[in-house]
Amino acid sequence: MTSSNSKMVSLSGKEQQILNEIYDIPLALQPVTAIGKKLGMSSNQVLEIISNLKKRGVVRRIGPVFSHRELGYSYNAMILFKVDEKSLDRAAAVLSRKKEISHVFQRNNKYGMNLYAMVHAKSKEQLKKIINRVVDEAKMPILVAKTVQELKKDSLTILKEVE
């Protein structure tokens, strides 16, 4: 589904264990040693494995994950653009520069709307303002999909398929 040239990285048993432990790190002093103790490894071993996972691009970063809703960003919308192939990179670059736009993806499909951007705001008015700014600047066909209900919002975890 994503670009066909992605190759699957294989994870060792130890790596999988560590990834499970660092999904939701217990808030306690000396968190690395605690993980090491649980898995029967030294804290240096744990840090080395994590560093390696970072180098291989499996781990993007480790840090606080906030709820953007609780931070006040409870309004969002997806803006869809119809851009011809040769102008796509430029249009995407312009969109990406705007700090209110968090995601910009190309998604080709039979309905023609091939560039997708996400915007988030703290109020209905702010969302409207952001959307208007984006829409006014853009000369190509646009659709605005406003979120009326959030049914789920979670982080990606390591998947274990059991089918």
Next chain:
Amino acid sequence: MPLTEQDIVIINALQGTTFNDDLFTNIATRLSISPDKLLEKLENLKKRGILRRWGVFLNSRTLGYNSALIALQLPENKIEKLENWIKNEKGVTHCYVRRFFNKDGSVSNHELASFNIWLTLTSLNKSYFHHKVNRLQRELEIDNNLILILPSQKKFKLRVPYDIQ
């Protein structure tokens, strides 16, 4: 409970940290509070749902996972069933009900506007992905013309949607 000034000070101090044994001790020093006090405040942020977790951000692409945006045309009376389905499906990270508008703010009657449900589905590989989609269609009785699978050919930007300050 809305964010207080104090909350914001703490949240800002949590940015740009390195994961090691001194992680929380260092942040506590930064804030001039005791480590125990910091942990207490972090637990409080967690209880209030502001801090969802302290942990890893995975790169699904590097892991070789297959993922796509999926749009559905789903009647109101099936939304609850969908909610239960996605609750138990770890591969679904986001799911929203959306309404479409034109540039001028009028309600859109574009073909895409009939798709009211937008979700992201990630799976170990292509075969599992299709398997999951088939199961979703089967269990929610969604015909092929009511589902649209939108993988991305290119990712230009992917950031967290919030700006702490």
